[in-house]
Amino acid sequence: MKNARWLAWLVASLATTLAAHAADAERQAEVARRGAEVMPFTLERTTHVFTPTPDGGTQRVVAKNFGDTEQVNLVRKHLHELQAQFRKADFSAPSHIHGAEMPGLAELRSARAGQIAIDYEDVDGGAQLTYRTADPKLVEALHAWFAAQLQDHGADATAGHVHHHATETPR
Numbered sequence: 533m534k535n536a537r538w539l540a541w542l543v544a545s546l547a548t549t550l551a552a553h554a555a556d557a558e559r560q561a562e563v564a565r566r567g568a569e570v571m572p573f574t575l576e577r578t579t580h581v582f583t584p585t586p587d588g589g590t591q592r593v594v595a596k597n598f599g600d601t602e603q604v605n606l607v608r609k610h611l612h613e614l615q616a617q618f619r620k621a622d623f624s625a626p627s628h629i630h631g632a633e634m635p636g637l638a639e640l641r642s643a644r645a646g647q648i649a650i651d652y653e654d655v656d657g658g659a660q661l662t663y664r665t666a667d668p669k670l671v672e673a674l675h676a677w678f679a680a681q682l683q684d685h686g687a688d689a690t691a692g693h694v695h696h697h698a699t700e701t702p703r
Contacts, residue, residue, distance in 0.1 A: 571629075573606035575688050578658065582678035583692025587664045588648070589674050590692065591681075594658035604658055611659040615652045618661070621645070626681070636677030643670055 573593070577600060581592040593611060595603035614625060623641050626634060640648070649664040663674050682689050 572610055573603050575685070577603050578607060578688065580681065580685050580689040581660075581692045582682055582689065584675045584678055585664075586671070587666070588662070588671055589678055590660050590662045591678070592655060592658065592660035592692065594655065598657035607658040608654060611661055612652055615650050615661055618648075618650050619645070626677075629684075634677065635680045636673035636675070639669060639673035640677060643667075648674075 573595075577597070578593055578595055581590075581594070583590040583592070591611075593607045595607065598604070617623070617625065618640075621641050621643055623637055627637060643665075647665060647667060648670055649662075651662045651664075653660050653662065665671055665674070682691055
């Protein structure tokens with residue numbers, strides 16, 4: 533009897549896990565489709581790196597092949613545009629890609645001008661945006677927003693190393 537219960541539990545657990553993976557794969561495919569409507573670079577040829585920091589975080593996008601100058605230039609152009617939009621609390625691009633109910637997005641939209649500093653920087657193979665704020669609720673929103681993007685972009689995204697000093701900028 534014990535073995536039968538264990539086997540039933542195992543089968544149910546596997547079914548739940550498989551269903552979750554299928555849902556994740558379906559969600560990631562939908563995000564990739566919507567992303568192609570907003571991002572000029574190819575998602576599969578780039579990697580998004582999301583690094584939370586105590587005062588916000590860094591969003592880095594790099595070409596998987598740093599020598600792919602087409603993708604590098606497209607990433608840089610797009611992140612410059614996002615910086616300008618985000619500084620005006622215009623988060624329509626991530627909303628289109630990930631949905632209006634994306635974690636952290638409502639809080640980011642409600643930020644006052646200048647409440648989140650957003651700095652652009654060219655990096656090897658692409659570019660990055662660094663977000664900084666003194667508001668703990670906005671820091672939490674940025675971290676939730678990063679986590680949602682990590683999940684939605686799947687294999688084309690990775691978590692960066694958490695930096696413990698607010699003045700550090702990931703390289």
